[in-house]
Amino acid sequence: MTLEQSIKKEIRDIADFPKPGIIFKDITPLFYKQELCNDIVNGFIERLEEVPDAIIGIESRGFLFGFLVANKLNVPFVLVRKAGKLPYKTVKEEYALEYGTSIIEMHEDALEKGWNVIIHDDLIATGGTAQAAAKLVEKMGAKVAGFNFVVSLDFLNGKSKLVNHTNNITCLVHY
Ligand code: AMP
Numbered sequence: 001m002t003l004e005q006s007i008k009k010e011i012r013d014i015a016d017f018p019k020p021g022i023i024f025k026d027i028t029p030l031f032y033k034q035e036l037c038n039d040i041v042n043g044f045i046e047r048l049e050e051v052p053d054a055i056i057g058i059e060s061r062g063f064l065f066g067f068l069v070a071n072k073l074n075v076p077f078v079l080v081r082k083a084g085k086l087p088y089k090t091v092k093e094e095y096a097l098e099y100g101t102s103i104i105e106m107h108e109d110a111l112e113k114g115w116n117v118i119i120h121d122d123l124i125a126t127g128g129t130a131q132a133a134a135k136l137v138e139k140m141g142a143k144v145a146g147f148n149f150v151v152s153l154d155f156l157n158g159k160s161k162l163v164n165h166t167n168n169i170t171c172l173v174h175y
Contacts (some may be wrong), residue, residue: 113141127158
């Protein structure tokens with residue numbers, strides 16, 4: 001079985017969550033499979049073009065594999081969180097949701113200028129969240145060297161929002 005097949009076997013579709021019409025891709029069953037989790041971490045590492053200076057994880061499911069990959073690569077892991085959660089001074093980015101807007105933040109001293117970083121999340125849907133994280137990274141004088149996602153919902157074409165930042169986009173599983 002390929003890595004993609006092994007992951008798809010575990011991901012559970014939850015209809016109409018968090019609202020009617022959305023099919024939520026539940027990744028929590030992956031965390032019962034320790035060997036598969038190791039394969040996922042190694043899958044991301046094998047697909048890297050270069051070792052980045054840091055990995056940026058997007059709250060909250062982006063913290064899970066994002067941190068494991070960063071730690072195995074021996075590079076810093078940086079948290080991007082929803083507004084109001086980080087304790088120190090932050091840099092913010094506002095972005096559009098289906099209805100209204102949201103704000104994400106990073107500590108203002110989290111990145112060094114010129115660093116090449118990878119942005120990591122569990123899933124790309126419309127791409128708005130990852131794009132906002134990329135804008136934060138660039139505001140801080142660092143460079144987006146790549147994006148990593150466990151799952152891509154290809155039919156929503158989220159990648160089109162990211163290619164302005166980099167073409168280096170890795171998704172282990174496509175729907
Ligand atoms: P987007 O900004 O539209 O690309 O949405 C990506 C963020 O929303 C990620 O942090 C995902 O965890 C979450 N998300 C959006 N759609 C889904 C879905 N169908 N299943 C699971 N998570 C989703």
